[in-house]
Amino acid sequence: MEQRSTRPRYRGRILGLALVVVLAGGAAAWYGWRTQGGPAELPCPTPQADRGTAHCLTAVTLPGAKLPVTATIGLSADGTIAFVQLDADRNKPVALRGISTQDGRELWRLPIPMSTEAQGVVFAPSSKQVAVWDKGRSVRVMSVPDGKVLSDVTTETFSAFDVSFSPEGDAIVAHHRRYKLSDPAASPSSEPGFRADGRCNIVVGQSNIDAVLSRDRSLVVKMTTSGRFSRGTDFCEAKTVLILDGPEMGFLSFAPGDRRLAVAYNIAGRSRSDWRTLVEIYDTEGRSGSAARLSRIVLDGDVGYRLGWSPDGTQLAVIKIKDQIATAQVYAVP
Structure with a gap:
């Protein structure tokens, strides 16, 4: 035998x-x-302890805010924070609100007739335009504060969280396609750096799964919490793969320019009011297989996916919910 x-x-x-x-x-x-x-949340504002610490610049409460947990927020260069306001009765997105992070004043409220759940918000580098998109394939670009609709873009694929403005602010980039705002009817052009067939299975820029691709397509970040590792063909020809470990993965978000990566985790408590959030910020400027953790931010409340970077990537905004009170906080990122 x-x-x-x-x-x-x-x-x-x-x-x-x-x-x-x-x-x-x-x-x-x-x-x-x-x-x-764990460590307690520091009061806001907090003094800058050293160059390697993200310190809180400002905190404002948001009276009457009703926000989705699974939609990102926007932070403009002039300090305006934007988020989707839900209808109190039907829980549908009805408006996009702009709030000053200096004094909490509502600067504008723009209607957004969306047929599906909101997914994200992002400002153009100039702060004069804002884009909001849903969980389908619709992206609306408006000027602020007047709310003029500049473009309604229908993306080729589900946009997930990876909608952004081009550095020039004249186009929307969604996954591997670029859509010119001046001519939304024109065929989208392919973004450089993707595989020859134009396909890529990893979410770009921001992700609520266990992997995210940098916007310059050079770095894939993988979380080990799920115990699964994607095949090499799923890495979209990125040159480097960075493996991070942590608790139950919440949300991954590259800053504009891909120099920093924020990883947000929900730390569940005995009840919803006891939830806390941990945000870790990593240095990904070198696009290497290892990354130094620059800072750890502890938040007493539930953040979910409610994060947003300033266009230059030096500030990170979060909205936390504690005892049904929404608070927006802005951090200076080292």
Whole structure:
């Protein structure tokens, strides 16, 4: 009778056990962070302790705000924060609100007739235009504060979270396509850096799954929390893959220019009012397979996907919900 070697089988079991131990160790560390309370949220504003700390610049409450948990927010160069306002009765997106982060005043409120749930908001570099998009393929670009509709773009694929303005502000970039705002009927052009067939299975810029691709297409960030690793063909020909570990993954967001990456985790409590959020900021300027963690921001409340970068990537805005009160906070990022 032929006898087959059992070494490959045992080797596979050993490797699998090692992976389980690594993931369990990480989970245990994060469980300790949760059960022991972890560091407390610092008051806002906070003085800058050192060059490697993200410190809070301003905090304003948002009276009457009703926001989706799974939609991003926008932060303009002039300090305006924008978010989707939901209808109190039907829980549908009805308006885009612009709030001053200096004094909390509502600067403008623009109607957004959207047929599906809102997905995200982003400002143009000039702060004079804003784009809002839904979970389908519709992107609306408006001027602010007057709300004039500049363009309604229908993307070729579901836009997810990866809608952004071009550096010049004259086009919307969604996944691997560029849409000129001056001629929305024109065929979109392909963004450089993608595979020859124009396809890519990793979300660009921002992601609520376990992988995200930098906007310059050179770096893929993968989370190990799910225990799954995509095939090499899923990396969109990125030159480098960065592996990060952490707790239950929440949201990944590259800053404009891809110099920084924010990773937001929800830390669940006994009840919704006990939820906390941890935001870690990594240095990805070198596009290497390792990244230094620059800062850790602890927030007493639920943030979800409500993050937004300033156009130059030096400030990060968050909106947290605590006891049904929404608070917008802006951090200076090292």
